[in-house]
């Protein structure tokens with residue numbers, strides 16, 4: 001059985017000539033020497049390394065389409081006809097689904113409360129995050145969820161100013177990003193600034209915390225979509241040279257005369273800027289966490305790790321436990337990205353479902369020995385309310401939230417495009433509202449189902465300046481929240497911390513084996529037998 005989708009893919013804008021494709025190679029069963037394309041090998045013969053990356057950079061997010069043997073669709077959610085948790089009375093007039101509490105808390109000494117158990121992916125130096133920031137940042141704040149500023153934002157900032165030691169003293173782009181979230185934030189949610197190797201060298205944490213008032217810093221070990229550092233494309237030779245001077249790996253080398261000539265002739269159209277690989281060790285990790293807390297005054301330290309194997313996962317959980325890390329986000333394979341090599345995205349790492357099952361087992365092992373467990377979050381391909389339910393139930397009681405990368409960005413795109421048409425702001429991709437939007441009206445108050453709810457809270461004048469991307473995100477999150485309250489009410493859990501592993505069943509033997517969740521035909525049989533055998 002082949003787990004890939006063989007043949008061309010929208011990601012590389014390739015398509016096989018024949019409808020018959022060899023499943024493993026992805027080549028047409030009959031490959032003709034006069035073919036005019038356009039499979040991946042054909043296109044790679046012309047554009048080489050360009051075909052590694054989803055195109056066009058800065059205008060998309062990408063996610064793998066490999067079908068792993070087991071995923072969250074192999075779980076089903078249970079519902080019950082009796083009982084109720086976390087509500088005063090199991091009474092049909094009191095236990096109603098709109099009263100389900102979807103707030104969650106993460107953090108050790110300085111906890112953060114969120115209105116929903118979700119937060120954004122790390123939105124870093126990719127163009128797509130920068131372009132849609134207004135809607136994404138204001139949206140996360142209005143929803144009362146946390147927002148993660150990803151790596152390299154200062155490092156690629158045109159307006160970056162450094163002191164004589166090479167440390168950030170000014171970064172207009174980072175300032176803009178933090179300010180926008182804070183402007184719309186109330187008592188819920190938090191802005192988290194991520195740090196990789198280059199950010200650490202530039203003193204991004206010091207700048208973000210001491211100058212911009214950021215309270216949470218995230219150390220980055222990796223991500224789900226790739227096992228190399230963050231990367232972006234650069235379409236300007238001077239910019240490529242500047243980033244190389246700032247210490248980034250830029251390929252092909254823009255200082256090479258042959259590369260410069262190829263760029264000028266158009267044979268090379270872009271450069272790649274890569275971050276360096278990090279190298280972790282326990283003592284360095286402990287010292288960094290301590291430095292951030294004691295020297296810089298960071299209130300919360302989080303860690304983001306990628307789809308690595310059991311060794312790195314165990315390190316992440318154990319070291320975070322010892323260092324009292326506030327939040328550990330574990331990002332599985334199959335997740336999304338603003339830019340990662342396509343084949344790497346498809347083929348590397350431990351898929352999200354398997355990784356969460358491993359993480360649960362590791363956390364349980366430590367907890368059984370009385371060790372402290374950091375709050376855990378899972379990332380890697382989530383977009384629906386049932387995903388949230390399943391992650392929190394499967395990982396109960398250790399998992400507090402779900403990191404949603406690509407899905408939470410879509411309302412930002414949609415809202416920005418509508419805003420471009422209606423309010424005439426820059427950057428819209430649409431000339432007019434498409435029928436999919438126009439079907440609901442031509443004004444924000446007609447298009448967005450939650451517009452009036454927000455207007456009641458914020459007032460008309462504020463609504464006129466609220467980015468439509470933010471309203472779109474609020475509307476999407478409202479759908480997630482409503483769906484989650486329905487699923488939870490069905491499972492008779494009226495607060496997130498009452499979700500339990502017993503609220504899900506495995507539909508396949510494989511899913512049961514990987515997760516330890518009972519197979520559907522074994523689930524609850526003892527209780528059923530007792531009833532059947534009773535008088």
Ligand code: SF4
Pocket residue numbers: 015016017018027028030031032035036037038039040041042
């Ligand atoms: S070159 Fe043409 S015929 Fe050969 S595998 Fe590619 S698309 Fe098919």
